[in-house]
Amino acid sequence: SHTASAAAQCRALDDRSFDGAIKLATKGATDWEHFSIDGTHYLAVANAFDNTTWQLNSELFVWNSTTSHFVSHQLISTQGVCIGSTL
16 A cells, blocks of 8 residues: 555754654655755655545644644645656
């Protein structure tokens, strides 16, 4: 199944205690990208396929320093997205 809860190994984004793993529900995620803007941390997740369709929402998460979790911030309509870094 392409629909799964994925765990990402991350480092602490604030001074609170942190167990080292974050679990986020994904649908065939093909890439993850962390970035920050003015000290706010974001995680973009590219969802590609869920065993039924390639037309899925990818998701942008924002770090909630109060709960020490990423929370959904924005859904982005995508189709069979495959993102990668190039040299």
